[in-house]
Amino acid sequence: MIVLFTDFGADDIYVAQVKAVLAQQVPPGTPVHDLLHGVPNFDARAGAHLLAALQPSFPAGAVFLSVIDPGVGGPRDPVVLEADGKAYVGPDNGLLSVVAARARKARTWRIVWRPTPQSASFHGGDLFAPVAAWIAAGSLAKGKLEETPGLNVQFKADDLAEVIYIDHYGNVLTGLRAVNVSHSAKIEVGGQRLAYARVFAEAPAGSAFWYENSVGLVEIAVSGGSAAQMMGLRIGDAIGLV
Amino acid sequence: MIVLFTDFGADDIYVAQVKAVLAQQVPPGTPVHDLLHGVPNFDARAGAHLLAALQPSFPAGAVFLSVIDPGVGGPRDPVVLEADGKAYVGPDNGLLSVVAARARKARTWRIVWRPTPQSASFHGGDLFAPVAAWIAAGSLAKGKLEETPGLNVQFKADDLAEVIYIDHYGNVLTGLRAVNVSHSAKIEVGGQRLAYARVFAEAPAGSAFWYENSVGLVEIAVSGGSAAQMMGLRIGDAIGLV
Amino acid sequence: MIVLFTDFGADDIYVAQVKAVLAQQVPPGTPVHDLLHGVPNFDARAGAHLLAALQPSFPAGAVFLSVIDPGVGGPRDPVVLEADGKAYVGPDNGLLSVVAARARKARTWRIVWRPTPQSASFHGGDLFAPVAAWIAAGSLAKGKLEETPGLNVQFKADDLAEVIYIDHYGNVLTGLRAVNVSHSAKIEVGGQRLAYARVFAEAPAGSAFWYENSVGLVEIAVSGGSAAQMMGLRIGDAIGLV
DSSP states (O other), X not given: OEEEXXXXXXXXXXXXXXXXXXXXXXXXXXXXEEEESOSOTTOHHHHHHHHHHHGGGSOTTOEEEEEOOTTTTSSOXXXXXXXXXXXXXXXXXXXXHHHHHHOSSEEEEEEOOOOSSOOSSOHIIIIIHHXXXXXXXXXXOTTSEEEEXXXXXXXOSSOEEEXXXXXXXXXXXXXXXXXXXXXXXXXXXXTEEEOBOSSGGGSOTTSEEEEEOTTSEEXXXXXXXXXXXXXXXXXXXXXXXX | OEEEEESSOTTSSHHHHHHHHHHTTSOTTOOEEEEESOSOTTOHHHHHHHHHHHGGGSOTTOEEEEEOXXXXXXXXXXXXXXXXXXXXXXXXXXXXXXXXXXXXXXXXXXEOOOOSSOOSSOHIIIIIHHHHHHHHHTOOOTTSEEEESSOSSOOOSSOEEEEEEXXXXXXXXXXXXXXXXXXXXXXXXXXXXXXXXXXXXGSOTTSEEEEEOTTSEEEEEETTBOHHHHHTOOTTOBOEEO | OEEEEESSOTTSSHHXXXXXXXXXXXXXXXXXXXXXXXXXXXXXXXXXXXXXXXXXXXXXXXXXXXXXXXXXXXXXXXXXXXXTTEEEEEESSSTTHHHHHHOSSEEEEEEOOOOSSOOSSOHIIIIIHHHHHHHHHTOOOTTSEEEESSOSSOOOSSOEEEEEEEOTTOOEEEEEEGGGXXXXXXXXXXXXXXXXXXXXXXXXXXXXXXXXXXXXEEEEEETTBOHHHHHTOOTTOBOEEO
């Protein structure tokens, strides 16, 4: 199973190029899942925390093709991370580092193989996709990877007290894991203090609250409305805990 | 065949979670179709009329995972509807009731099974998805459902004289079935009276008209333009027939 | 393999209708790829140049269901193009003509078969989709097509010095093939002259440049920003070469 996690935009021209490559490299019938193509553009840090929160839905053996790669064509390394039975293929710019830091067991490799010819600007298609396909197919040839002691860019395992994603309802996801936050705590954001509610149906209509979302993160929401719009929140805004 | 019909947003993080659950429950190769993830947010009424119009494209045996569920975590029941050889799994908030009311033959069940642990806020993933998967796989164990005389919330079979969907061209779908509207009738909306045209190619360029769209609904359009923008129309706006 | 290339919108109600038809006509397991559903609305000319740039990612034998069809229901012919081992099914409004003109070997047919009943407004679903499915399945019956000497509407093989697509990052794709443009050339657009950069990582932060994108087109970009927004560019804007 290959799982795609990118900022390529779900409706744009890039995902199809990646899938065309995968289709030619994996055994027919290998499932390819679109996890998210709407990671905030160029934002490896938000992406790192989202990936850590979203990966548990997928079973052991999953290969995550993870590409938020504003430095493509520059000096950053292409890498493979193996963490708790799942593989992650992507740039060494921090994107994979929160998963790595939270894993019970992790190993990392630099990808030393290079495609011929190689595009300057789209390693998602011509470098990362073939490597992910080979790993998923169990056909990765020796010598294409070189083990390294760890990732070069590391954001660490800590929660991130920032807005990391805004969904299409206008719900605001933070990098705080709800398991680390007491239900009696207030979330301070945009000059307001928000109390906890278990579900939308129990929150007062039209006013903001926080709750534990389905992937375990602290999320800010407004019942029947857009929290992001009402509170003017954006990716990267700081979150306080009181 | 499983068919997804939700307000989860096609490009957001929720569809992948649902598909990850399905992938682990259905036989490999079971097709999963994205019918629509852009049902107007929280709008079970618009969704009910859209679902009734869109379901005929799918063959008997299809299982519709149908989730517009603003009351998740509250008292509304999770239900299964069987209508004319197709199954529908979702909340009992009216969403399935137009399909039910228009069916020649319909049966309904309450879902009494509960997942362990159950999320408070995302039954799409942990409650409705497994039930849909089991129905599609023919492996639904006895005792997980309890037959009921009918749905609790019923919007009835009548057409809905309102805007129920606006597509990405800006075409405006109404809840009126074209089979019930004479070609000589005028549609009154936003202070204008619109005449019928058979196709875009026969409508005067730049002016609004109504026609029977590909799923049998009365649709308001502007050739080469956005009817929604030109006429300032929004979900829920009333439609008149003259 | 069937490849979808349309202006239907990836998140709208039309792609699912097409896929429902395909699913009932092709052998189970036939891959269906979403190449792009975000071709600029109604714009066969932009579509023609995009299709020519994007089709090389797909292998011989691919069948492109290509529908940008504002004249549906009018006099334009439905056609099939065979070009260099790939098939293209769509309207004869120029959309397929750039691929045809650039092919080493091309043949064209008019589709004379008509579905019963036929919708007036959505040949994507009821006319083009079955024909594409039959070609992909190798089951197209004799007499459904009639060979013609060529397409009626032809945009020719020349590059198009215009904006043909804007991606979700705000990068601006032109109809100029980079292989025809010297790296020392400047791109003139919106009153500015832009120099070449190999990759984003080598461009000055915050200022616009042009580069060869992953499908071989001249693309205008801003590192870490939206070129379309910064320069106020839109589909159809003219591009100069200095």
